[in-house]
Structure formats: structure tokens, C-alpha cells
Amino acid sequence: MDLQKQLNEDMKQAMKNKEKQRLVVIRSVKSALQNEQIKQGKELTEDEALTVLGREMKQRKESLQEFEKANRDDLVAKIKAEMEVLETYLPEQLSDDELQKIVDETIVQVGASSKSDMGKVMGAIMPKVKGKADGNQVNRLVVKSLS
Structure with missing residues (x-):
């Protein structure tokens, strides 16, 4: 199943289950993918979609480091939860x-x-x-x- 379809299915499921955090992340990823698609003026390939997902994960990692430095435990927990949701869409990481x-x-x-x-x-x-x-x-x- 391609990433866009998977995101749409997961978004519907998150709405049904009232999973607000998951829904916010899925919408954010869908938005980033759509913006990239508009920027390129064509449908995204799987590799291009993975690049966008990687960029989203990188942004969250950077935010996590900043929040940890600032001792913002509330935001650290939020970002970690977002990263967990994002990881479900990324390929398994190499050891x-x-x-x-x-x-x-x-x-x-x-x-x-x-x-x-x-x-x-x-x-x-x-x-x-x-x-x-x-x-x-x-x-x-x-x-x-x-x-």
C-alpha cells in the first residue's frame, strides 16, 4: 500500500479511536507530503516521500534536543510521542x-x-x-x- 493511502486509512482510524496526538502527526505528515508534491509539480515517488518523512523526523529530533536542553519535560514527552508515530511510516533502521x-x-x-x-x-x-x-x-x- 502506498504511503498516501496508508496515511489516509490511519487518519480515519485515529479519528474513530479519538487518538488526538496520532491524528496531529498524521495530518502534519500529509501536509508536508502535499507541500512537497505542489513544490515539485508531480506525484511523489516512494523515495521522495521517504525523504519528506526523514525531514519530518529530523525536525523532531532537533526539537527534542532543544527541549531537553531547556528542561521542558512536557514538550519532550510530546515530541517523543510524535516520533513514535512517525517511525511507523519509516523503513526499519539499520543496526x-x-x-x-x-x-x-x-x-x-x-x-x-x-x-x-x-x-x-x-x-x-x-x-x-x-x-x-x-x-x-x-x-x-x-x-x-x-x-
């Missing part, structure tokens, strides 16, 4: 071991030997792990492997 294996294979494929080759390695890895791993995590593993 550190799986990600490290992809990093090592890509370094060999690209022929990278030093940190100056980092751009080539990151450019080759990111399409492989799109939506399945955080870019910062990938970056950290690449730096460690090239050191």
Missing part, C-alpha cells in the same frame, strides 16, 4: 553493524583511502541507506573508517 558493513564495502568500491575521499564515499552510501539510517550516524562511521 550499527549492518551500517558499518555497508560503509566498509562502499569504501572498497570507491577506492577511498583517506578523509579527502569522504565526499565520494558519502555520495555513494547515502542512496543505499536512504531512509534506513541517519546521515550523522553514517558520517560518523565513515570518518571512523577512513581515519
Whole structure:
């Protein structure tokens, strides 16, 4: 089932079950997807939809860090709940071991030997792990492997 249909079904279910928090997140994601679709002027592919979902998750992670710094426990709990809902629509995340294996294979494929080759390695890895791993995590593993 494509993401838009899944979101519509889940939105109906959330309305029936009176799950306000879930409904707010689903509407937010639908809105972000619709805005991206208007911006591009065409239907979104699954990859493009995943990019939008990843961006939504990243925004919430950044907000979470800021709220934690400010000791706003009420908002921290709200953001964590939103992130849990969003995670149901994202593909399963790769473990550190799986990600490290992809990093090592890509370094060999690209022929990278030093940190100056980092751009080539990151450019080759990111399409492989799109939506399945955080870019910062990938970056950290690449730096460690090239050191």
C-alpha cells in the first residue's frame, strides 16, 4: 500500500479511536507530503516521500534536543510521542553493524583511502541507506573508517 493511502486509512482510524496526538502527526505528515508534491509539480515517488518523512523526523529530533536542553519535560514527552508515530511510516533502521558493513564495502568500491575521499564515499552510501539510517550516524562511521 502506498504511503498516501496508508496515511489516509490511519487518519480515519485515529479519528474513530479519538487518538488526538496520532491524528496531529498524521495530518502534519500529509501536509508536508502535499507541500512537497505542489513544490515539485508531480506525484511523489516512494523515495521522495521517504525523504519528506526523514525531514519530518529530523525536525523532531532537533526539537527534542532543544527541549531537553531547556528542561521542558512536557514538550519532550510530546515530541517523543510524535516520533513514535512517525517511525511507523519509516523503513526499519539499520543496526550499527549492518551500517558499518555497508560503509566498509562502499569504501572498497570507491577506492577511498583517506578523509579527502569522504565526499565520494558519502555520495555513494547515502542512496543505499536512504531512509534506513541517519546521515550523522553514517558520517560518523565513515570518518571512523577512513581515519
